[in-house]
Amino acid sequence: MALRYSDCMTARQTLPLLWLLSDLRNDAGLERALANLPRGSGFVFRHYHLSGSQRRGRFDTLADVARSHGHTVVLAGNEAGSGEWSADGFYxxxxxxxxxxxxxxxHDADEIRAAEEGRADGVFLSPVFPTASHPGAPTLGVDAFRKLATRTSVPVIALGGMTHDRAAQxxxxxxGAIDGLASANAA
Known part of the structure; x- marks a missing residue:
């Protein structure tokens, strides 16, 4: 049986460092990408392009793969409030x-403050770099990201155009990433 966050002392102490987010763009390679992540990484199932039984079926398949590699599984979308999906949490x-x-x-200080007030276990702060999810959107860049991320007690997860090289930078x-962890070059 997979370890659930409810079984841990606190989610903040055990929040994974690396997160793969699902999307239509990376769907074809998700099983392989999940297998290539370090054990104990995180997976956010978004798949907003699917609905109903198709979405649930894909979630169940990917959650099984993720858990077989010791990953935390988080659900995004309207179903996230439902206890019927066997997710470790929601996004x-x-x-x-x-x-x-x-x-x-x-995306800014006000939204970080709302996450703090709501007692979030972590916050995805984005977009750090240009991203295919929001082409042409303004980005935080390194300096603004670090300024925002270091002023909160909530663990911050960098998102938006992230790759291994950009994480090092x-x-x-x-x-976390969509394309940066799921593409053939990311493995």
């Missing part, structure tokens, strides 16, 4: 009624 701007790990999303321990 989104607001806390759900569901118990478990809550990973908030933030950023010098930040927690980061």
């Amino acid at each position: 989104g701007a607001q806390r759900s009624d569901r118990p478990g790990l809550w990973l908030a999303t933030a 950023l010098q930040w321990p927690r980061w």
Whole structure:
């Protein structure tokens, strides 16, 4: 049986350092990408392009693969508030009624403050670098990211255009990616 965050002393103490987020763009390679992540990484199932039984079926398949490699599985979307999905937590701007790990999303100081006030277990701060998810959107860059990330007690996960090289440039321990961890070149 997989270790659940509810079984841990605190989620903040055990929050994974590396996070893979799912998307239509990386769907075809997710099983391989999950197998290539270091044991104990995190996986955020988004797959907003699917609905109903297709989304649930893909979640169940990928959650099984992720857990077989010791990864934490987090669910995004309307179902995140439902205890029917066997996720370790949920991902989104607001806390759900569901118990478990809550990973908030933030793009600025106000959203970080809201995550703090809501007692988020972690916050994805983005976009750090240019990203295919939001082409042409303004980015934080290294300096603004570090300024925001170091002023909160909530563990911050860098997101947006992240790759192994950019994580090294950023010098930040927690980061996540869609393409940067799922592409053939990322493995």
